[in-house]
Amino acid sequence: MPYLGHLLNSKVQDSADAVIGRLKDILIIPKAGKYDALEFLAVKTNRPKKVIYIPYEYVENLSRKEISLKNTFSNVNYSEAIGDSYTFLKRDILDQQIVDMEGARVVRVNDLRLGPVNGKMSVIGVDISGQGLLRRLGVEKWNFLSPFKVHLIDWRETQPVKGVLKLDIGSKDLNRLHPADLANIIEDLNIKQGSQLVTSLDAKRAAKVFEEVDPRLQKNMVKFLSPEQVTKILSQMSIDEVVDLMKTLSKEEVKTYLSQLQSGVAQEVESLISYPDDTAGGLMSLDYMTVRPEWTVKQTIEEIKLASPKFRSILYIYVTDVDQHFYGAVSLRRLIISEPEKNLKELLKLFPATSILKPNQKFTEIVDIMTKYNLFTAVVLDKKRRLLGVVYIDDVMRTFAPQA
């Protein structure tokens, strides 16, 4: 099974062993999740000097030793121009970056492995190893201590990134990935390609991915996306993430984006933006569900079912009156095991005052409190005991490990 690096610039002969020219490129039509069959050889002929495209069905032998055709050259029906639906393996793939979807990272293609699949010569793997580099340099034998092993990635698990992302093929594949993995890929790509990838996703998913991207890159990417795209993504992001992003932008930019968001959302963002990052106010999320104390358990569960799509996660529900005065929190577990006709008020347990956060409380204190009481979430109340927000343990973790 040949490597592309071995084949390029080799002589191409017809069935009468007459040299037609040298192999310059190989063309495929990329399809998602397939080993793509070779479609054409691009051959540079000697006299006259021009590039011709020979359909792969004429090829008898494609190996390191010999590239030969089944017919004599005069019987080959070649073309001199080719449509733009083809991907050129050398021009578009070799030496370029590709997304390795299994590893959720971006790598550079050192060589391509070809081989027969279902009787058709196809691209089967991408070599990203140092051995591939040595092979391309023509000094494979230098690898005597073999520090480099061949490392092939399955062709079906890759996604080329050159030029415009091939969205129609790609987006479906990319949708398989976890938002955090996609965010990693975006961080590996250059900002142009990264922004393109984000726009290729639907707004909801784009928002989820965007939330996972490194804050510094988030800030830069906002400038690369159109204002409409930004607004679309922002409106799908959770409020606290929007707030974090807004904090990095200039006052005018914040104004523009806020004016395009729903007025309710914009108001919430504005109220949160004033808290410093390392306080409970800066860390808290507005992504939580509140219920009334007089509701029954059954009624509450029905409400949760209805409202669920709006929330990122529901671990606890928070009992407040209409003016947001805080009564207590009830876990889903407690809700499920309770009598359906009981009032929520009856489920409330004594809530230790020391486990309640004030908006200006420092990060270290939050960590202490959450650790001491084993909390997944902690509520933030103002002086009048009104619920301002909830600090989630994952936001605390993120502050500890911003690189992850």
Place this chain on the structure above:
Amino acid sequence: MKKKLRRNWIKLLFFFSVVGPGIISANADNDAGGITTYSIVGAHFGTKMLWVLLLITFSLAVTQEMGIRIGLVTRQGLGGIIRENFGVRWTAFAMVTMLIANLGTMTAEFAGIGASLSILGISKYVAVPIAAFIIWFILYKGSFKTTQKIFLIFSAFYIVYIINGFIIKPDFGQAFASMFKPTLEWTTPFLLTMIALIGTTITPWGQFFIQSYVVDKGLEIKHYKAEKAEVYLGAFITDIVSFFIIICTAATLYQHGIRITDAKDAAIALEPLAGHLAEVLFAFGLFAASVLGAFILPTATAYAICEAAGWEYGFNTKWKDAKAFYSIIAASILIPALIVIIPKISLINIMILSQDVNGILLPFILIFVMLIINNKRIMGEQVNSWFDNLISWATIFGIIAATVVLVFSSIIGLN
């Protein structure tokens, strides 16, 4: 005098308020090799080479601007673009070229550290290994941003050359005249020093550095005009400093026929300002400049090579995932440090010859840059203007011609 000082302070404040890639890169250009080369240019040849300095100010501005433009358009480092457009073999050639030049420069930085601390009475056998370890440690921990800023501020030390220049009251008329009157001596020392002068001002690593900087910071194309102005300003400021170093050493050392064989000799130029503290002041400046360069170079080298080869890189990666990245950084600290602590090796010679290596290798890197920036497929409408092309090709052929003459003259033994 007071007024003058105050004006300088205002200038200094302005300087730090507009710091961007152009000024950082240009400032880091005045590293150990830079100070030494400019000092030797002035001390050994007086103001004879000022015309070269004037010309390469334009070259520096234009080449750095090209780096910014490629970065803004392609959003990729130079290493990556070379790989994607020239294939593996040419990439290997470009990377080896850059690596040799950068190892040379890095050796100069350690020589600068050794030389400056030896003025203060610390032996290079102690200073260089400790400095190498600290630099490696800070880079490995990835916490060099603050450190880099501190040393950037220290590099404001160059102001003393400007003040000093006014105190000496050199013949400015004659200095300006020699900027516009080309003088050439067909001798090996002259040509060698001239190539070093070019190679320390316009560097291969500077070309890689400025482009990665633009990409890394996510600068936008709409800032292009501002960036261009900043790069031009950076080139201008750097070369004003170089100008003053040269006229200071010309008015002191050259006047009295003192040749620089040791870093201490170069410090004599600062005596009119600092008196007996001249040596300490010079040591401080040389040390700060060397360390600043020593932080930037291993990183710039590792970024370029990893980007071209497709290995993981960046300080937010872990050792396990980015072994190549951290190994290149470690090697480009270790090898130069080892060279510097070879007994009896002349630190001054290291500092100037490494700049020659840079100068001789520079055209190869610039040719890649030229082929990229004039390629419409890559750059679209942002290809070079005829003016950019004229300056760049003139620079490339100027250096090649000087190198050829140098080789020729050393063979037939002109001296």
